[in-house]
Structure formats: C-alpha cells, structure tokens
Amino acid sequence: MTIALGTPTVDGVCEAMAALREWQDDEAPMQLHPGDIGWHYRFGPAETAPVIRTWSRAGRIVAVGMLDSPTLFRMTVAPDAFQDEDLARRLVEDLSLPERGVLPAGAVSVEAPVGLLLHDLLSTEGWGVDDPWTPLFRDLTEPVADPGVRIAPIGPDQAQDFADVLRSAFHTSRPTSEYRHAMSAGPFHADARCLGAYDDQGEVAAVVTVWSAGPGRPGLVEPMGVHEDHRGRGYGRAITVAGASALRKLGSSSARVCTPSSYAGAVATYRAAGFEVRPEVRDRIRLG
Known part of the structure; x- marks a missing residue:
C-alpha cells in the first residue's frame, strides 16, 4: 500500500500532534513528543508547519518528523510500525535523498527511537552514530x-x-x-x-x-x-x-x-x- 510523504498546513499540524499524543506511552522509548512541536511554536505557526513531515498510509499517519534545526531531524513512528519494513525502507529513501525535501544535502543527524527497523537499514546504508544522549524518567x-x-x-x-x-x-x-x-x-x-x-x-x-x-x-x-x-x-x-x-x-x-x-x-x-x-x-x- 502506498506511503505518502506530506508537509502539513498550519491547520494540519494539529493532526500530526494528535498522532504523537496517541503514541506516547510509559513503556515506549524516548521519542518525539507533542511538546517538542509545542516548544517549536515559539517561532510562530508560519515557521513551524513547514518543518513538519508526515508519512501516511490509507489515510492514517504512521510517522511524524520535525526538522528541529537545518541539520537535525527528530522523528518517531506509530507503535505498531516499529518493525514495518515497507515504512522503514521508505523512510530511509526519504531521509537519504535531499531531493525528497526532508533533509538538506550535507552532514545531517536523525533522532529516532530505539527499536526501529529504520536503524538497521540506516546502518546498512552507511549512516553512523553521533554523541550519546541520556534519557531520564x-x-x-x-x-x-x-x-x-x-x-x-x-x-x-x-x-x-x-x-x-x-x-x-x-x-x-x-x-x-x-x-x-x-x-x-x-x-x-x-x-x-x-x-x-x-x-x-x-x-x-x-x-x-x-x-x-x-x-x-x-x-x-x-x-x-x-x-x-x-x-x-x-x-x-x-x-x-x-x-x-x-x-x-x-x-x-x-x-x-x-x-x-x-x-x-x-x-x-x-x-x-x-x-x-x-x-x-x-x-x-x-x-x-
């Protein structure tokens, strides 16, 4: 089934936020939180909507990401899609090819929760790892x-x-x-x-x-x-x-x-x- 990459309108950001709320769980790894987008609103709606990306299948959002800076993309996926191969391969393509409009050319980082199949595929494509972060709960x-x-x-x-x-x-x-x-x-x-x-x-x-x-x-x-x-x-x-x-x-x-x-x-x-x-x-x- 086709996976569609999209950039929401200002009004459409609410749909991405709703998906992120639904995906938050105490047992889930550290991941993109609706508060991350809420904090980005300090730049205003016209600066926030263009940095959001969604991936949808059959009308349902299955992944959400935010370009937090020109060289850092933060993202997560629906809990039931952590090991979804079709989604993982599509994400790798979209993250690796600047012409897809997700990441610019040059050195960039992607923050994604532990446990995603995406990590295995990025390793295969030659992506490295950055400095460590410590989650606290x-x-x-x-x-x-x-x-x-x-x-x-x-x-x-x-x-x-x-x-x-x-x-x-x-x-x-x-x-x-x-x-x-x-x-x-x-x-x-x-x-x-x-x-x-x-x-x-x-x-x-x-x-x-x-x-x-x-x-x-x-x-x-x-x-x-x-x-x-x-x-x-x-x-x-x-x-x-x-x-x-x-x-x-x-x-x-x-x-x-x-x-x-x-x-x-x-x-x-x-x-x-x-x-x-x-x-x-x-x-x-x-x-x-």
Whole structure:
C-alpha cells in the first residue's frame, strides 16, 4: 500500500500532534513528543508547519518528523510500525535523498527511537552514530514533594525574565521575550505550564516549561534552565521538581527529558529531582 510523504498546513499540524499524543506511552522509548512541536511554536505557526513531515498510509499517519534545526531531524513512528519494513525502507529513501525535501544535502543527524527497523537499514546504508544522549524518567504515580523554594507561573508579563534565564543558562543570544508571547498564542499552549523559581530577593533564578500529552501519558520537560548567577544552589532541582508536580496535576503518568550525556551537571540535576537514568541513545548521522 502506498506511503505518502506530506508537509502539513498550519491547520494540519494539529493532526500530526494528535498522532504523537496517541503514541506516547510509559513503556515506549524516548521519542518525539507533542511538546517538542509545542516548544517549536515559539517561532510562530508560519515557521513551524513547514518543518513538519508526515508519512501516511490509507489515510492514517504512521510517522511524524520535525526538522528541529537545518541539520537535525527528530522523528518517531506509530507503535505498531516499529518493525514495518515497507515504512522503514521508505523512510530511509526519504531521509537519504535531499531531493525528497526532508533533509538538506550535507552532514545531517536523525533522532529516532530505539527499536526501529529504520536503524538497521540506516546502518546498512552507511549512516553512523553521533554523541550519546541520556534519557531520564520520573514516575508520577505518587505525589511530588514541595520543591523548597518559591515557585510561580511565568506568564507573558514575565517574558523577558524567561528569555534572560534561558540566554544565560544556554550561553546563547537566541531566546527573546517573543518566545514566551508566541508560545502563549500557539494552539497547544493549554498543554503547557511555564514556571519560575525565585530567590529571596524576588529574582527569577530558574525556569521550566513542561508539556502534557494528555492524561495517563508521559509528559515532557522542554526546556529547563538555571541562570548562571544562581547555579549550585539547588534551583535546578527545585524547578524540575515543580515541573514534575505541574505535569502530575495535568494528569501525566510520568515525566521525561533527554540531555547530552556530556552535560554531567544536567544529568545530576535531573537525578536529584527524582528522575531515573535510562540507557543512552544516539542520533544517526549522515556525513556530507
């Protein structure tokens, strides 16, 4: 049966999000989450829809991907299609041939969940592996302890504080106050909670945004950051605990996050917040 590759319209992104919500499960490996697309909406709908790709068969979406940057494609497939050979071969072709419009020419990386037949086929085609990432998981069955610092929502009025913390945390000039405003205006903002941890002087020390995939499904931490002036004081643990609590209130069964294994401090922070380390994963890389 024919598999159709498509790029959704702005309205069509909701269909891809619905598929991703349905595919989230506590027993599934780390994979593309609806919150990943929700976070990308900080660039606005006109910048988000064109980077989404869907693969459909008989009218049903069986794979969803997002070009997270010009050289990184993040994707997952329906749970019952992990070992689907027809789909895997079609994905390999579309990912390998720039003329298909999924990936540009040159060196690129693909993030895909462990267990896909796709990985075996990419190895056969000569794709390599990139640096390791560490997935972390926290069960939310039981109530989450108080984080121990003042926590408050980060709304549009605190947009500049949100941007300042992320700029400092990730040593980048990219985050702006418009990120927060665009997120608020996005169609998926009801699934998100954006929180700040405050010091004794009322300054925002750390921020987190968490994303629900619906009741009974794992939620996502994306992003979390601590201002460099407040590092080493427990604010990263506190804001992560607060994010987990917010997800539990939204009905999430668990909280997930994935960070480069080389970021030892980040891994330690998540572990301190009650997250368990899962086996490392690696992106696939196609050299130019």
